[in-house]
Amino acid sequence: MTLPLASVQLYTLADELSADPAGSLERLAAMGLRTVEAFDFVRRPQELRAALDAAGLVSPTAHAPLLSDELWTPDGAIPTPAPEVVLEAAATLGARTVIDPFVAPERWATAEGVDDISERLNTLVERAAAFDLQVGYHNHAQEFVASFDGQTAYERFVARTDPRVQLELDLYWAVVGGQDPVALAASLGDRLLAVHVKDGIAPAENPFRPGAERFGSDALDQRRPGEGEVALAEALRAASAVQYAVIEYDNPPGDVFADIAASLAFLRDGGLAR
Incomplete structure (x- = not known):
């Protein structure tokens, strides 16, 4: 298998x-990265494409909302444009896959809601x-x-898309x-294009459960790879067709560039990505 x-x-x-788009991207490139995953690109696809080109980077995958009128994140809501606007911006950016984040x-609480999400994406x-x-x-x-008929909402979604x-x-x-990431990664087979490589200690309860209060990213106990409880290496080895191992922190534990460098070393020194 070719490494992701x-x-x-x-x-x-x-x-x-x-604060410094060009400088930030240049620092990533200096680490030896050649691939990034863009977000919030729809309002500035040409500007971001130019910055990526200047740094020698590409964004084959990119995050943008396709299924919601307004995208809620732990750190604020983002209004969303029509799908065609998103797709045109992604093409300008040079992306190959637009991923709803x-x-x-x-909307995941009922079978009908899950089916609607699946149909919209289809x-x-x-x-x-x-x-x-x-x-x-x-x-x-x-x-x-x-869960519905013995399937989690996610499993139902996968089966219906x-x-x-x-x-x-x-x-x-x-x-x-509450999932086994190794088993889940293996079960997705050729559908699994990318994984987000992120470690930490999971909250005692799922923060997205019904009745849970909304939270900010700064409430998450995230750590550098190998310092938390996520079986990252095992999951990556179980992912038979994954093409991208995407480093991410919602709440970086230290200096963000040092944290990214530590994640990159974990992937490359461990023979998990190239």
């Missing part, structure tokens, strides 16, 4: 990227193909709260959702 490419989700250094917990497969793009979904932990819909498995959030 190491990448980094730019949300990890959102503040640094906002978050669908609200209440309808985007051909629309994305017109832009020479694919679409995908990135999990948090709300997808593992409800077009096989061309790509999956990005966030290994930390899968653990927060």
Whole structure:
């Protein structure tokens, strides 16, 4: 199996990227990274593409909402444009797969809600193909709260989406959702395009469960790879077709660039990514 490419989700250094886009990307390139995963690119695709080109970086995967009118994140809500606007921006950016990063917990609480999410994403497969793009979904932990007929909401979603819909498995959030990340990664087979490589200690209870208070990223106990409870190496080895090992921190434990460098060393020194 060809090792996946190491990448980094730019949300990890959102503040640094906002303050100094060119300098931040150049620092990533200086670490030996060649691949990143863009976020919040729809309002500035040409600007971000130029900065990536200047740093010698590409963003084959990119996060943008496709399934919600407003995207809630732990750190604030983002209004969302129409899917065609997102797809056109992704094509300008040079992405190959647009990944929806978050669908609200209440929409995963019923079988009908899960089926609606699946159907909406299925309808985007051909629309994305017109832009020479694919679409995908990135999990948090709300997808593992409800179960229907012996399947988690996430499993139901996977079973009901077009096989061309790509999956990005966030290994930390899968653990927060009470899942075995190794078994889950193995079960997704060729659908699994990318994983988010993120370690830490899971909260005592799923923060996306019904009735839970909303939280900020600074409440998460995230750590450098190998210092938490997520079986990252085992999950990566179980992922038979994964193409991108995407470094991410919602709450970096220290200096964000040092944390990214530590994650990159974990991947490359461990023979888990190139």
